Amino acid sequence: MSIPAQTAAPFQGRSLSDVVSELTEEVRELYTADEVPWVVGYSGGKDSTAVLQLVWLALKGLPAEQRTKPVYVISTDTLVENPVVALWVSQSLDTMKKAAEEQGLPIEPHRLTPKVEDTFWVNLIGRGYPAPRPKFRWCTERMKIKPSNTFIRKVVRRHGEAILVLGIRKAESQARARAMAKHEKRRVRDRLSPNGNLPNSLVYSPIEDWTNDEVWMFLMQEDNAWGHDNQDLLAMYQGASSDSECPLVVDDSTPSCGDSRFGCWTCTLVDQDKSMTAMVQNDKEKKWMRPLLRLRDELDDVSKEGETRDFRRMNGRVQLFHDEVIRGPYTQEAREKWLRKLLEAQTKVRSRAPEHVRNIELITIEELKMIRRLWVFNKHEVEDSLPRIYEEETGEKFPDADLDEQLVIRASEIELLREICDGDEIHFGMVRELMGVDREFRTKTRRKGLFDAFEKVIEKGYYENKDDALEFALRKKEVRGGNAQTEISAKPEALPLEQDK
Structure with missing residues (x-):
């Protein structure tokens, strides 16, 4: 024994x-x-x-x-x-x-x-x-x-x-x-x-x-x-302990609850938010946090990343690894979806939470204002969709000034541009961004760098779709004798491929 x-x-x-x-x-x-x-x-x-x-x-x-x-x-x-x-x-x-x-x-x-x-x-x-x-x-x-x-x-x-x-x-x-x-x-x-x-x-x-x-x-x-x-x-x-055990230390053999770990509820660096999950399981009064757990699990679902992330990197380039495109940032559609889900979770939490946390903010108004400006002025998504999404999900008007005077094209006219592009989302995004760059430089006393900015936008919108980008990148790599990991820039002057030999 x-x-x-x-x-x-x-x-x-x-x-x-x-x-x-x-x-x-x-x-x-x-x-x-x-x-x-x-x-x-x-x-x-x-x-x-x-x-x-x-x-x-x-x-x-x-x-x-x-x-x-x-x-x-x-x-x-x-x-x-x-x-x-x-x-x-x-x-x-x-x-x-x-x-x-x-x-x-x-x-x-x-x-x-x-x-x-x-x-x-x-x-x-x-x-x-x-x-x-x-x-x-x-x-x-x-x-x-x-x-x-x-x-x-x-x-x-x-x-x-x-x-x-x-x-x-x-x-x-x-x-x-x-x-x-x-x-x-x-x-x-x-x-x-x-x-x-x-x-x-x-x-x-x-x-x-x-x-x-x-x-x-x-x-x-x-x-x-x-x-x-x-x-x-x-x-x-x-x-926060899965077995709800956290005894006082009364002798040498008594375990403690020191393994409980608290952190960000959005953390996708761990397999599961064990502490929040245990809190919800152990205490009926904390079930109001379930929407947070569901949203966190959706963020952690890598199986859907092919649907939610752009085939281009943040700088618009296409990068290969083992002859596959490395996914870049979330697409506009995906970012709008995450915003809706977050605001929906906030609304549910507020309706179910106890009085002392009833006004919880999963995202602050200051963050929402910054996101709006990043979408409109950095990404040139002039639809300015954030106020509309906020109002649809919360039932309240978004507390920020109207941007119509600062936009190159009014949000009401954006569908007309989409129609002109005949359903080609990449073409639509490129034209929209070109108009945004033009508006940005129009307000400057010197327009140095305008053509470089135009070129970057055109490079980014050069492809028909992900498959076209992958095919182009593989051909380019073959001609140049590239490594397994290669970054490809699509420039009109690089075609036909024989010019690179």
Whole structure:
């Protein structure tokens, strides 16, 4: 009979009070050692909550005259976060701000968001970027990294240096453990590691050696320092576990709910949004989130990408890989469809959600305005269809100025142009874009670059359809002796093909 494996005792057999006392003293020593401001990363999850709670307890233990430098608490809201988690974080930041003021602590919470041009829906619906994939992960940099790095750089410019306090732990993954071990070797001061991405900033990770169980033990036995109940945090993790189990750590063998992962509800980099799915399954009151799960699964359906994505890349070129066309951005039809589905989901969620989330915005008006301008002025889709789609899906008039005076052709006349093109959508798109380019240059004092712009539009509209583009590209590659991956530009002067020999 096999003997069950023994799990190490929490904190290597030391009492929680001893561990907390030692860590808060370490935090105080580091805080008072210099005038370098601190930036604490806060996501609302268990690890960042534990770290911030330790910092808060340490500062409370200092005399008022020693609380001389600011501690910025930053939380990045991508605007597509799990709505339950986003609400939790927002409420926590509000509670935190009031508590810090009342307790006289130099803690300043900041909710960061990506610039409107960097948001998920502006890139997907506005520019036509396909749903993120492991090899085209365009979202993380724009939505998470840029907002936080911009804030940190401002702190560094103002103060010359910054210390980042993060809830990273070696137990999270083997990759995380290897990275942290590598940075440990380069530490310039006790517990402070260099940040490879941000000059003049150091990283402090006070709970780097804690396990999931130890994090939960601390959170459940120590009251939340700013008054936001950690029991509610536990309940949120419990609801996000597929088996609805998230027990308190009572002995060495008790599992924790540390495997719950929260993130963007639109994420297509994972096979399934397990946390939101579990929330919907475990709590009848959260079934209002079902439309979000359905939309996310549709975004993740790669089988329909051939129908929804252009055969040309964003620059209008045709690119081959293993003699197949590499799909480009979403077509106009697909982008309009995603907008309809998103607004439809928002309407359903608002009608079913509880009162405290009844006015939820899956997409903001600012994002919609940016998408409208990208469609009309960047993509020259002068139909200006967004206001009409918005009104049809929401029953409300779109709150933005009329663009008729800025359009090269009125939306009411667009069907006439389509008729003239006799159902040829590529020809229609090319003529429409040529008119848009002409209008753009007409307002300039100098028209340098006009013919280059015309040429790019004509190249883009040169093909009859995808099959014609593929045939042309394969012939071109054969003549030029191209590689398996080739980018083809269709220029009239390149025909007939014999001219390229």
